[in-house]
Amino acid sequence: MVVVIAILYVLFSNTQENLAIRGIESGFAFLGHEAGLPIGDSLIDYSPTRSYGYAFLVGILNTLFVSVLAIVFSTLLGIVIGVARVSRNWLLARGAAIYVETLRNLPLLLTLFFIYTVVLAALPHPRDAIALSDGVFLSKRGFYLPRPVAEDGIGLFLGASAVALVLAVMFWRWAKSYKVRTGRSVSGLRGALAIFLALSGLAFLASGQPLTSELPVYQGFNFKGGLSIKPEFASLLIGLVLYTAAYVAENVRSGIQSVHAGQIEAANALGVSSGVVTRMVLLPQALRVTIPATTNDYASLVKNSSLAVAIGYPDMVSVGGTIIGQNGQAIEIIAMWMAVYLTINLIISLGMNMLNARVQLVER
Amino acid sequence: MPQDTILFQPMAARPAPASQFGPIAWLRANLFGGWKDTAITLSLLAVLLAVVPNLIEWLLINATFGGDDETCRQNAGACWPFLQAKFQVLMVGVYPQDLSWRPAIAALALLVLAGFTYADRIRGIALIVAWALLPVFALIMIGGAFGMQEVDQSLWGGLMLSVLLALVGVIVSIPLGVLLALGRHYGSPAVKAICVAFIELVRGVPLITILFMASVMMPLFLPPDLVINNLLRIQIGMILFSSAYMAEVVRGGLQAIPKGQTEASLALGVSPARTIIFVVVPQALRHVLPPLIGRCIALFKDTSLVIIVGLLDFLGMVRGAALDPEWLGFQAEAYVFAAFVYWLICYSLSLYGRALERRGPAGSKR
Numbered sequence: 001m002v003v004v005i006a007i008l009y010v011l012f013s014n015t016q017e018n019l020a021i022r023g024i025e026s027g028f029a030f031l032g033h034e035a036g037l038p039i040g041d042s043l044i045d046y047s048p049t050r051s052y053g054y055a056f057l058v059g060i061l062n063t064l065f066v067s068v069l070a071i072v073f074s075t076l077l078g079i080v081i082g083v084a085r086v087s088r089n090w091l092l093a094r095g096a097a098i099y100v101e102t103l104r105n106l107p108l109l110l111t112l113f114f115i116y117t118v119v120l121a122a123l124p125h126p127r128d129a130i131a132l133s134d135g136v137f138l139s140k141r142g143f144y145l146p147r148p149v150a151e152d153g154i155g156l157f158l159g160a161s162a163v164a165l166v167l168a169v170m171f172w173r174w175a176k177s178y179k180v181r182t183g184r185s186v187s188g189l190r191g192a193l194a195i196f197l198a199l200s201g202l203a204f205l206a207s208g209q210p211l212t213s214e215l216p217v218y219q220g221f222n223f224k225g226g227l228s229i230k231p232e233f234a235s236l237l238i239g240l241v242l243y244t245a246a247y248v249a250e251n252v253r254s255g256i257q258s259v260h261a262g263q264i265e266a267a268n269a270l271g272v273s274s275g276v277v278t279r280m281v282l283l284p285q286a287l288r289v290t291i292p293a294t295t296n297d298y299a300s301l302v303k304n305s306s307l308a309v310a311i312g313y314p315d316m317v318s319v320g321g322t323i324i325g326q327n328g329q330a331i332e333i334i335a336m337w338m339a340v341y342l343t344i345n346l347i348i349s350l351g352m353n354m355l356n357a358r359v360q361l362v363e364r
Numbered sequence: 365m366p367q368d369t370i371l372f373q374p375m376a377a378r379p380a381p382a383s384q385f386g387p388i389a390w391l392r393a394n395l396f397g398g399w400k401d402t403a404i405t406l407s408l409l410a411v412l413l414a415v416v417p418n419l420i421e422w423l424l425i426n427a428t429f430g431g432d433d434e435t436c437r438q439n440a441g442a443c444w445p446f447l448q449a450k451f452q453v454l455m456v457g458v459y460p461q462d463l464s465w466r467p468a469i470a471a472l473a474l475l476v477l478a479g480f481t482y483a484d485r486i487r488g489i490a491l492i493v494a495w496a497l498l499p500v501f502a503l504i505m506i507g508g509a510f511g512m513q514e515v516d517q518s519l520w521g522g523l524m525l526s527v528l529l530a531l532v533g534v535i536v537s538i539p540l541g542v543l544l545a546l547g548r549h550y551g552s553p554a555v556k557a558i559c560v561a562f563i564e565l566v567r568g569v570p571l572i573t574i575l576f577m578a579s580v581m582m583p584l585f586l587p588p589d590l591v592i593n594n595l596l597r598i599q600i601g602m603i604l605f606s607s608a609y610m611a612e613v614v615r616g617g618l619q620a621i622p623k624g625q626t627e628a629s630l631a632l633g634v635s636p637a638r639t640i641i642f643v644v645v646p647q648a649l650r651h652v653l654p655p656l657i658g659r660c661i662a663l664f665k666d667t668s669l670v671i672i673v674g675l676l677d678f679l680g681m682v683r684g685a686a687l688d689p690e691w692l693g694f695q696a697e698a699y700v701f702a703a704f705v706y707w708l709i710c711y712s713l714s715l716y717g718r719a720l721e722r723r724g725p726a727g728s729k730r
Contacts (some may be wrong), residue, residue, distance in 0.1 A: 011585045018584045089401050090394035091408050105710035106703055107665040110679055114699045303570035310672055317572055330580040342568040
C-alpha cells in the first residue's frame with residue numbers, strides 16, 4: 001500500500017512539473033472556452049463559436065448515434081448470417097462461413113479504409129448520382145434521402161399515435177393473459193400491430209396529413225436540401241455493422257447448435273409446426289447462449305466506434321483528439337473519454353443483464 | 365453330410381439407390397431440398413455468376429503483371445507491378461535497403477519456430493524459452509547490436525513493425541496477465557482491488573484511448589529528464605491493454621482447476637507459492653490455450669491502430685502507398701493485398717487455435 005501511494009505521489013509531482021514546463025493549464029475550466037474547431041457532422045446545431053464542452057457533447061452524441069444504429073443493424077444482419085451458417089443449404093452455409101471467416105480475420109480499420117477509399121469513392125460524382133428512387137441518391141459525396149418535414153397538426157398526430165401505442169400494448173398484454181386463463185390463443189402481436197397501424201393511420205388522415213418530405217435537389221455542384229448521410233458516417237456504420245455481424249453470427253450459430261437435437265425432434269414428433277418450433281423451442285433456448293456473448297460484442301462495438309478518428313467522422317475521440325491538439329490538456333480529455341465509455345459499457349451490460357435474466361432457465 | 369455344402373448363399377450386394385447416395389442425391393439434399401431451398405440456391409448462384417467472373421477478370425485476365433504505372437493505366441484490370449514496386453516499403457517501411465536481410469532473418473526465425481510449434485515438434489520448457497527468446501533475437505537483428513550497424517527506431521515500419529508489436533505484446537502480456545489473474549484470484553483484498561480496477565478500467569475503454577494515453581499522456585507522468593521514444597511508449601500501451609484481456613482469459617483457466625489439485629499439493633508439503641507456480645498455473649494455461657490464441661489474433665489485428673498515433677505499420681504503409689501520386693488510383697490493389705496478408709496470418713493462427721482445441725488440454729490424457 002505504501003509503495004502504491006509513493007508511486008502515485010511521484011507520478012503526480014512529475015506531472016505537475018511537466019505541465020508547468022510546457023505551460024499547459026490543468027482543470028476543466030477549458031470546457032467553457034470557445035472551441036473554434038469545425039465539426040463536419042453534427043446531430044445538434046453547432047458552430048465553432050460554441051464552447052469546448054459543447055463540442056465534446058457533439059462528439060458524444062455522434063458516438064452514441066452511430067453505435068446505436070450499428071448495434072441494431074449488426075444484430076439483424078448477424079441473425080441472418082448465423083441462421084444461414086447452420087442452414088441445410090450447402091451453398092448458403094458455405095457463403096455464410098466464408099463471410100464470417102473473412103470479416104473476423106481482418107482488422108476493422110482495414111475494412112473501414114477499404115469501404116471509405118475504395119467502395120464509396122467508386123460511387124459517381126453528385127452530378128451523375130445513382131438515383132435509387134424518387135429523392136434517394138447515392139454519390140461519392142454522400143447519400144441523399146428525402147427529409148420528413150413536420151407541418152401544422154403534427155402534435156395532434158404524434159399524441160394520437162402515442163395513445164394508439166398504449167392501446168396496442170394493452171391489447172397485447174390482455175391477449176397474453178387471456179391465453180393463459182383460457183388456453184385459447186389470440187394472436188396478440190398481430191392484433192396489437194393492427195390496432196396501432198389503424199388508429200395512427202386514422203389520426204394521420206384526420207390531422208390533415210401533417211408530414212411532407214423535402215426532396216434533395218442537385219444544385220450547383222452538390223445536392224441541396226433533403227437528408228444527407230456523409231460518406232464518413234456511412235463508412236463507419238457499414239464497417240461496424242459488417243464486422244460486428246460476423247461476431248453476432250457466430251454467437252447465434254453457437255446458440256442454435258447448443259440446443260439439443262432431441263428437443264427439435266420431440267417437438268416435430270408432437271406435430272408442432274416448424275414456425276412454432278423455431279419460436280417456442282429453438283429460440284428461447286438458443287438465446288441463453290447467445291445473449292451473454294453478444295453483450296461483449298456490443299461493448300466492443302461501442303469501443304470500436306472510436307476508429308471514426310481514422311476516417312474523419314467527428315466522434316468523441318476525434319473531437320477530443322482535436323482539442324488535445326489545440327490546448328494540450330490530454331489528461332482531462334482522456335479522463336472524459338474513459339468516463340463516457342465506462343458509463344456506456346455499464347449501461348449496455350445492465351440492459352443486457354436484465355434481458356439475460358428474463359431468458360435464463362429458472363431453477364429451483 | 366459333406367462339410368463343404370453351402371446351405372445359404374447370400375445375394376450379391378446391390379448398389380445403393382441413386383436417390384439416396386451419389387452426387388444427385390447430395391445435390392437434392394443440400395441444394396434443392398424444397399422450393400425455398402431451390403430459390404435460395406438459384407439466387408446465390410446468380411450472385412456468384414455476376415461477381416466471380418468479373419473478379420477473376422480483374423485479378424488475373426485483364427491484370428498487368430509487368431511494366432510500370434503507364435502499362436497499368438492502359439489495362440482495365442488489377443495493377444500488380446504497383447505492389448512489386450512497393451513491396452520493400454510494405455514489408456519493412458523505410459528501413460535501410462542494404463540491411464533488409466536482417467529483418468528477413470528474424471522473419472525466417474519466426475516462421476521456423478511457428479512451423480515447429482504447429483507441427484508439435486517442440487514442447488514444454490523448450491517451447492516457452494524459444495518463444496521468449498524470439499523477440500529478443502528479432503530486436504537485436506532489426507535494431508542492431510554486437511557490432512552490427514544500428515538502425516534507429518524511427519525507421520522501423522511496415523509488416524515488420526506490425527508483427528514485432530504483436531509478438532512483443534503477446535509475449536510480455538501473457539506473464540503480466542497471469543500475474544493480474546493470480547492477483548485477482550488469490551490476492552489479499554487490497555491487491556485484488558487494484559487488479560480488478562486495472563482490468564475493468566482497461567477493458568472498459570477503447571484501445572485508441574490507451575494509445576493516446578501512451579503517446580501523449582505518458583511523457584507527462586515521467587520525470588522530465590527521462591525520455592522514452594514513441595514506439596516504446598506505444599508498445600507499453602499495447603502490452604498493458606493486452607494484459608488486461610489475457611488476465612480475464614487466464615482467470616477462466618484458474619477457475620477450471622479443481623480444488624483437489626492445490627489441496628493435494630499443499631498436503632504434500634509444497635509451499636503455497638510453488639503450488640501456484642508449478643501446479644496451478646501450468647494446468648490453467650493449458651486449459652485456456654485456444655482463447656489465448658484468440659487474443660493473439662485480436663492483438664495482431666489491433667496493431668493496425670498505431671497509425672492513429674503516428675507509427676507507420678503495415679496498414680499505414682499500405683495507406684501511404686495507395687496515396688502515392690505516381691501510382692494514384694490503385695488503392696484497391698493495395699487494400700486487397702493488405703487484406704490477403706492480414707487474413708493469411710490471422711486465419712492460420714485461428715487454425716492453430718482449433719487444432720489445439722481438438723488436441724485438448726495437453727498432458728491431461730494418459
